[in-house]
Amino acid sequence: MNNLNEKEKMLSGEIYDASDKHLIKERNLSKDLCFEYNHLQPSKLKERKALIKKLFGKTEKMFHIEQPFYCDYGYNIEIGENFYTNVNVVILDCAKVTFGDNVMIAPNCGFYTAGHPFDVEQRNKALEYAYPITVGNNVWIGAGCSILPGVTIGDNTVIGAGSVVTKDIPSNVLAVGNPCKVIREI
Numbered sequence: 001m002n003n004l005n006e007k008e009k010m011l012s013g014e015i016y017d018a019s020d021k022h023l024i025k026e027r028n029l030s031k032d033l034c035f036e037y038n039h040l041q042p043s044k045l046k047e048r049k050a051l052i053k054k055l056f057g058k059t060e061k062m063f064h065i066e067q068p069f070y071c072d073y074g075y076n077i078e079i080g081e082n083f084y085t086n087v088n089v090v091i092l093d094c095a096k097v098t099f100g101d102n103v104m105i106a107p108n109c110g111f112y113t114a115g116h117p118f119d120v121e122q123r124n125k126a127l128e129y130a131y132p133i134t135v136g137n138n139v140w141i142g143a144g145c146s147i148l149p150g151v152t153i154g155d156n157t158v159i160g161a162g163s164v165v166t167k168d169i170p171s172n173v174l175a176v177g178n179p180c181k182v183i184r185e186i
Contacts, residue, residue, distance in 0.1 A: 010094050010130050011076075015117065018094075019126040030055065030074045038068040060101070065089070072114075079103070080137065094130030095149070100137035106161065111147045136171060145180075158186065 004012065006020035017023075037051045048067075053059050055074035060081040069089055071077060076093035080101035087107045091097050095113035113130045116123045131150030135141070139153055142161030147153070152168045159165060160176030160183075169175045173182045 011096075013095065013129060013131055015122065015127050015129050017126060018114075018128050026075075027072055030071055033074065034068075034070050038070075040067070042067060057096075059083075066107075076113075085109070086143075094128070096132040097134075098132070099135045100139065100155065102138045103135055104140045106141060106143035106145075108143055109141055109145045109147070113149050115149045142176075156186070 004014070006016045006023055009016035010023065033051055033055045037048060037055070040048055040051070052063070052065055055071070056077045056079060057075045058078035060079065060083070062081055063079055063083040065085045066087045068087065069085065071091040071093050073093050076096050077091055078096070078098045080099055080103065082102045083099055084103070085105040089105055090110040092110070092112045092114050097111050097113060111133050113133055114128050115131070116128050129149070133147055133149070134152040136153060136155035136157065138156045139159070141159045142163065144162045145159050145165065147165045151165050153159065153165065154169060154171030156172045157169055158174045159169065159180060160174065162178070163176050163180040164178040165180040167179065169180060169182065172185055174184050174186050175182045
């Protein structure tokens with residue numbers, strides 16, 4: 001018998017109940033911080049940085065996240081040095097989302113660790129799963145990309161605009177499309 005609570009199930013990649021009251025409370029705390037962040041004046045860089053440090057699980061010294069920004073929990077997000085996201089980035093961090101150093105993310109990108117079962121009965125009970133996403137060092141992700149659960153993107157890689165990344169992408173490549181595929185080495 002499984003004695004894990006819903007958060008432990010979520011973090012271990014098992015099917016979990018997203019409507020669990022403790023998970024809802026944690027999401028609401030995160031959403032309140034995102035709301036506060038998104039309503040700060042853009043010129044309040046020091047205050048913005050302090051809120052992200054409070055929200056994220058790990059940050060380095062140099063990072064910049066344009067507003068608006070949204071996430072589910074925040075504590076599952078780790079960013080490396082010289083991290084940058086443009087406007088309207090969404091990170092649904094039900095599992096760990098890790099970004100290396102020198103990562104640039106264009107507008108309107110989403111990183112989605114959560115997925116839902118194909119089984120209708122499970123899905124209708126608000127059950128879901130979450131698999132981690134890892135983005136290496138020196139990665140550029142073009143505008144409007146979707147990065148799906150369980151994906152790893154290697155170092156020095158460029159993901160072309162509009163791509164839907166459903167499988168791992170190796171290091172040192174240009175990859176584009178839906179589904180995203182390697183076009184060439186770089």
